[in-house]
Amino acid sequence: MKKSVLSLILGIFLLGAMHAQESRYLVFEFIKVETSQMYDFIEYKDFMEKVYQSAVNDDRILGWDFWSLHSGADAGEFQYITITYYKDPVSMLSGLTEEDLIRYSMVSNPHMTEKQVREKFEHAFSTHDLAQRTYMQQISNTKDNFRMKKGVLASFDLMKAVEGKFQDYEKAEREVFMPIHQSRIEKGLMGSWTLLRTALPFGSEAKSTHLTMNMYSDYVQFFNAMEYEDLESTAEQQAAVEKGLKSRDQKWVYLATLESTIR
Structure with missing residues (x-):
């Protein structure tokens, strides 16, 4: 077994x-x-x-x-x-x-x-x-040159895909949310973004199915990103965001600072 x-x-x-x-x-x-x-x-x-x-x-x-x-x-x-x-x-x-x-x-x-x-x-x-303990696989990430070093700030967002919308959720992250994060990185409002799929634990009782790692160089960049509002987004893009949000439940957000990194 x-x-x-x-x-x-x-x-x-x-x-x-x-x-x-x-x-x-x-x-x-x-x-x-x-x-x-x-x-x-x-x-x-x-x-x-x-x-x-x-x-x-x-x-x-x-x-x-x-x-x-x-x-x-x-x-x-x-x-x-x-x-x-x-x-x-x-x-x-x-x-x-x-x-x-x-x-x-x-x-x-x-x-x-x-x-x-x-x-x-x-x-x-x-x-x-x-x-x-949770086992995960990286399935999508932004294009960036972000360097992991002591003091880096991260937001670990635990997500649970809505039952029956697992593929819809991953598609929304890749096609809707990742371009938004990529744009923020290019504007200097974010360091890096990664989407992970949970493997263990798994099943209907699992607390989450996915996790996103949102990296920031420091608190200044983090708060600037929180206050940023994209006024250039179209009605079609906003509708895609709303649809994507409905494909998952954001279970929890963990804010953490990197104390040590080994590479």
Whole structure:
């Protein structure tokens, strides 16, 4: 049963990749940390930066981001989001095993023994709770030269396509909303935009089916974009926007700042 489910997921990913010009595969992890554990968790995060850099150098992952959340969730839900980038669905679903992490930890910290590394991980796991993990595929993105660096601001918009309008929603994002975002980028009001399709968890009870990543260089650009009004849009374009909005339900918006990025 498990094998057939994984085969189905891979089939969905590969079918999507046929239609995407440039496809990446991302794992989002939403992390909750108790206030009393915050110092130990940040120390663990700094340690993991070196570990993920070793994984990038070994071509096991494409990159890793660490985001601190500002709004979009209850304070007790989660405070951080990490994103791990993979080049294909197989490596994404396989992920980095415990043994991989231990090996890369010893590569990046040659002074540590295997026993010390295992003890560090055992302690680190008690400092935080993995509230949710979501597997996603990039299916559309704007043309830009935006650079990911510390301090970048992002709006993660969780969407749920209306039942029976899955294809309509994706078509609206590509043909209606992406050109709007591309125009904003060219006007200097936005850095980058990406549309992602959720693979796991999936089903009728899934909280979302898609996610858009809206990138801004800083708060100035973000607020300028929020205040911008396109007075040149035609009645036909406005009607297309309204139709596109009806194909999905915007479940939640998470505003976050990039604290660390590994490439």
